Amino acid sequence: MNRSYRKGTARLVRCALGAGLVAGLLAGAPAATAAESATGEVYVALGDSMPSGPLIPLPTGPLACGRSTQNYPHELAERLDVAELRDVTCSGAKTEHMAQPQRLSLLDQDMGEAPPQFDALSADTTLVTLTIGGNDAGLVGIAQDCMQLNPTAEPCKTGHTEGGVDRVAERVDSAAPKVAAVLDGIRAKAPDARVIVAGYGLYIKPGGCWPVQPVLGVDADYLQGAVDRLNGILAEQAAAHDAEYVDLRTPSAGHDACQAPSRRWIEGYVPTSPAAPLHPNAAGEAAYARLIGDHITGA
Secondary structure, three states: OHHHHHHHHHHHHHHHHHHHHHHHHHHOOOOOOOEEEEOEEEEEEEHHHHOOOOOOOOOOOOOHHHEEEOOHHHHHHHHHHHOEEEEEEHHHHOOOHHOEEEEEOOOOEEEEEEEEEEHHOOOOOOOEEEOOOHHHHHHHHHHHHHHOOOOOOHHHHHOHHHOOOHHHHHHHOOOHHHHHHHHHHHHHHHHHHHEEOOOOOOOOOOOOOOOOOOOOHHHHHHHHHHHHHHHHHHHHHHHHOOOOOOOOOOHHOOOOOOOOOOOEEEEOOOOOOOOOOOOOOOHHHHHHHHHHHHHOOOO
16 A cells, blocks of 8 residues: 555544544533542542543533543443543543643644643542553554555555564554553542552454455454553553553454454444544443453443
8 A cells, every 4th residue: 555545544533533523512512520430439430531431422621532432431331320520531641641742633734722631630520441552552553554455465464563673562562651651640549449450352363354345364463462462551551550550452352444344343444333544443442441340340
C-alpha cells in the first residue's frame, strides 16, 4: 500500500469519527448526570477512546472526546448503581493527559482542550477504572498503515521489524514507566479508591480474515500481538501498584472484528454498527462493563 493511500485511509477514519460526533450532537446529546444511590460510591473513569466509546450514540462531554453515554464507564456505573460518576475518558488521550491538559481537534479544527483527567479525582473517590497506553504506542495508526487490499503484498510487519528490531514492541514497552506513573498519581489523589485497570480486547482472531478485514494474516497476528504485549504491561503495572487488572482479551474470543456483525464487540476498518473504526461498539462496551462489574462484585 503506498503512503498516499495510507494517509487517505487515516483521513477517512478521522472524518468518519468527526462526522458521527457532529451528527450525534445535532441529534441532541444529554448532559452527563450523576446517578443518585444509597451506595455512596464515587466512581471516576479515566482513559482513552477504548472506554470513551466514540461514535456510539449518544455523545456527552466535550464533542472531540467522543465520549458516549453507552461506554463501559456509564454502563458500569448503572450496573453498580453508583452515587456519582465522573467520566473523563477522551479519545486520543495518552498517559501524559492524566496530569496535563489534552489539546482537542475535530475534522482538523481546533476544539480547545480537555482538563487533566486527574482533576476528576478527589479524596472521596472510591472507585477508579483506567484503560490507557494504546495511543502512547500509536497502535491505531499502525493498524491503519497495515491495511492491505493486495493479498500478495509485503506484510507491513516487515517494515516495523527491519534489522531484527521490533520498533512497535519498543514503543509498547516504553509505555510501562508511564503507566506506572499514572497509577502512582491516582493513588496520590485518591488514596482510598479501589483502582481497576482494564485491558484492551481481542481485535482480530489469529490469522485474521482477509478480505473481510483488509489486513494480511501475518499482520493481523502482529497487530494483535502488540495489543497483547500492552495488556501484559498493564497487568504487570497494576500488580506492582496496588491496583487490579481485568482481562478483557480472553473473554473477547469469538467477538472480534472477523465475526458476524451481530457477534462483534469490536468494529473493523469499516464499521457495521455505530462505532469508530477499530474500536468497541455498544455491545462491546456493555460486555466490558459486565466483565469489570463481575470482577468488582466477585460474581
